[in-house]
Amino acid sequence: ATQNRPVVLLAEKLAPSAVELLGTDVEIRHVDGTDRPALLKEIADADALLVRSATQVDAEVLAASTRLKVVARAGVGLDNVDVPAATARGVLVVNAPTSNIVSAAEHAVALLLATARHIPAADAALRKGQWKRSAYGGVELNGKVAGIVGLGKIGQLVAQRLAAFGTRLVAYDPYIAPSRAAQLGIELLELDELLRTADMISIHLPKTPETQGLIGKDQLAITKPGVIVVNAARGGLVDEDALAEAVRSGHVGGAGVDVYISEPTTSSPLFELENVVATPHLGASTAEAQDRAGTDVARSVQLALAGEFVPDA
Numbered sequence: 001a002t003q004n005r006p007v008v009l010l011a012e013k014l015a016p017s018a019v020e021l022l023g024t025d026v027e028i029r030h031v032d033g034t035d036r037p038a039l040l041k042e043i044a045d046a047d048a049l050l051v052r053s054a055t056q057v058d059a060e061v062l063a064a065s066t067r068l069k070v071v072a073r074a075g076v077g078l079d080n081v082d083v084p085a086a087t088a089r090g091v092l093v094v095n096a097p098t099s100n101i102v103s104a105a106e107h108a109v110a111l112l113l114a115t116a117r118h119i120p121a122a123d124a125a126l127r128k129g130q131w132k133r134s135a136y137g138g139v140e141l142n143g144k145v146a147g148i149v150g151l152g153k154i155g156q157l158v159a160q161r162l163a164a165f166g167t168r169l170v171a172y173d174p175y176i177a178p179s180r181a182a183q184l185g186i187e188l189l190e191l192d193e194l195l196r197t198a199d200m201i202s203i204h205l206p207k208t209p210e211t212q213g214l215i216g217k218d219q220l221a222i223t224k225p226g227v228i229v230v231n232a233a234r235g236g237l238v239d240e241d242a243l244a245e246a247v248r249s250g251h252v253g254g255a256g257v258d259v260y261i262s263e264p265t266t267s268s269p270l271f272e273l274e275n276v277v278a279t280p281h282l283g284a285s286t287a288e289a290q291d292r293a294g295t296d297v298a299r300s301v302q303l304a305l306a307g308e309f310v311p312d313a
């Protein structure tokens with residue numbers, strides 16, 4: 001009987017609740033999704049593949065599968081899954097589009113506050129025995145203009161939270177209905193206008209060919225001197241080298257960054273700058289978000305393996 005159970009391949013660490021929910025009707029196997037040879041071998045017998053953001057589920061991986069029915073992304077972004085290639089093979093792709101949006105929004109706000117008040121640098125100095133009050137003067141959020149680039153689910157949550165800090169909200173999003181933005185008390189602007197107006201800018205867009213490098217050297221050049229830039233969305237939406245250069249020159253006052261053009265990474269020009277607060281793609285790394293992402297995709301995988309309709313989470 002064991003041989004007949006569908007094989008669910010876990011390519012990244014998922015919440016225990018997800019594994020529990022999958023139960024004993026399936027055979028759970030583990031592989032390190034970043035180990036390509038191992039992934040290409042293990043995918044051959046898998047009926048379902050579960051990943052987070054580190055595993056590249058591209059055409060080669062899909063072609064190495066023989067009985068794959070579903071690829072499940074325990075998170076929001078599908079930029080690491082070749083959805084058209086999966087669809088062409090009849091493989092269903094599911095994600096957990098609301099599982100970690102609050103965590104992502106909270107992390108963006110945390111990065112903004114940490115950057116505005118130099119919290120990591122001041123903490124590091126104090127631990128080294130330096131009491132440097134004058135070196136770490138910050139800025140208030142209150143009364144400032146907060147620019148949200150991308151007013152989707154996460155961008156809207158960030159906007160709501162920043163409103164509580166007394167900011168004036170502006171946003172760039174070519175797809176949102178103006179009436180929805182008005183309801184949220186947000187003024188819609190063209191990207192250039194937002195860049196010229198905002199005292200702090202937070203990016204909340206998916207990674208697509210259109211959004212890659214959206215904020216580059218030329219865009220940073222028209223921002224307000226002292227602006228704080230936050231990217232907890234995807235690496236490369238803000239050009240890393242251009243951002244580092246703008247912080248180094250003093251034009252950009254500080255940056256909070258959670259995502260990088262290539263991940264994992266321990267080398268970025270941003271890591272050398274004191275006015276940059278950097279975290280290793282932790283936006284969704286909370287107990288609550290991982291629990292939700294895991295159980296959402298586990299449920300979708302069960303339905304898909306049973307040949308049933310999989311509703312949007």
Ligand code: MLT
Binds near residue numbers: 052
């Ligand atoms: C997402 O797209 O959901 C995030 O990048 C979180 C993750 O990598 O799990």
